[in-house]
Amino acid sequence: MINEISKVIDLNTKKEERVLDFSDFQKQEIKFDIDKLQEAYSQIVKLKKFEDAGVTHFGAISLTQIPGDPDSVKGNKARGIFWTKPDKSGKEVVRDQAIDESAYSEFITDYENTYFKEVYDILSSRYKLGRMRILLKEPRSTLSWHRDPEPRLHIPIITNPGCIMVIDNVAKHMPADGSVWITNNTKYHNAFNGGEENRIHLVACVLDYNFN
């Protein structure tokens, strides 16, 4: 029995060294108004339906597009390329198609009168952004175990304690308090919503953020 346990926990590790490393979840110094974010979200969902991109329990509304190209936010373009390990072989496969993130430089005019425009202007002055989307994760659902091409900026808008993001072997809940996080999505990760209400995050691809 002791031998089995020692395979999981290195009993020689000192107690103070048995700490999780949360450095793949980086809280940014900027903060937004959560009431205004929630109000902007309720305005947007009156104007636009979520794209599911063929994925169950998932939805996306893109707030940015390729200039003059409304088709650039439809169907699979609401999702994008990722890598996953879908079966017992553990072999990595690629899914979906690459997106030219840097081309998504136009904030969609339909949403210009919402707080999200102010958020977009402030964020895009600080970071080189790709697509900015509102992402829906339905109750009692999960994503695949996957990695993405670049880090992601998250602003939780509606969440519950059962909404957890897992990066590698570290799990974290990000509260909906106006905080901004950049997460290292280039490592294998997942997100699940174990609550009974939708989880809504504002998510942007970040093209100039290094985790090392």
Ligand SMILES: [Fe+2]
């Ligand atoms: Fe991801």
